[in-house]
Amino acid sequence: MSWAAHDLEPYAFQRHLKLKVAFVPLLIGSYAPDMMTKWFVYGIHIGGWKLKASNPAQFHRGWPGVGFTHSLLWGVVIGLILWKGFGSKLWGISFVVGEWAHALTDTGDTVGTMLLFPWTYHFHLGAWAYAGQTGRLVDAGAYFSGFGGMWDLVWIVYGFFSWRVLTRHYFERYVMAADSFWPWAARRVPVTALLTFYRAAFFYGTSRWIAWTIWAHVVHHYPYDLTWGGPHWVHAARP
């Protein structure tokens, strides 16, 4: 599970692939595996009801469950639908790049992903603890105390080093030029608003990384544990 990497990775791909990818489907692909499922992992209250998966890790990454959304095949299926169904090869490929980045990034934790689904083996490096089953706040405290938070930091530093991908010039020359969505949107909304929207995921990923780190270590004093598979003060789910 990653908290900010999925916001930031698309900018790195955009930097290197330039006109070969469309940013919007790349970003949607990067979010897609968790888009409809995270709420049920952490649980929500509706009136007097609490809806939550009985085994969050199994539901999120496993089979039976919706773990197939973190597989390479799932990215290809949705990419093909975008290509053949909606007629955009660029959107299809861009979605696949984003979804694969998400699926591969999430192999870093202790649960990992079924990359080669329908083969249900969980590929996992086990570098940081998967603690989604503990609820959102403890999960945040754990994630930002271990290698997961550090992995996000790598993407933030990389993003700042590549700050030119966030400039108006880069946006107009590469991002808008690559995808007809942007000229279409620019006929309805000012380019400055579109540029702000383009930067939003970077802003969101970076700002919430800082905020959660302050929350975990200044407000709540969760201990750092930068050892493999840590932090070990939380129960790490496994496949």
Place this chain on the structure above:
Amino acid sequence: MRLPLLRRPERGGSPHRFELPRRADVSTLALYLVAGAAYVAIGVVETDFLLSWYVGAAYLLLVVWLAPAAVRRLR
């Protein structure tokens, strides 16, 4: 005698080489930094604010685009 070709540097610079921001970039960066600092401050106090991408994007559009545009119009 052939003269070497002089090529003007690409406007906006290369994203593959690190360069320090120019004055115009710094003013934009400052606006985002202020917006980010406020977002972080609110989020640390009220963590629900940090949970939604849509809230984050709406906040950024409000602070970085809509509010400055409204101020410019009022002047």
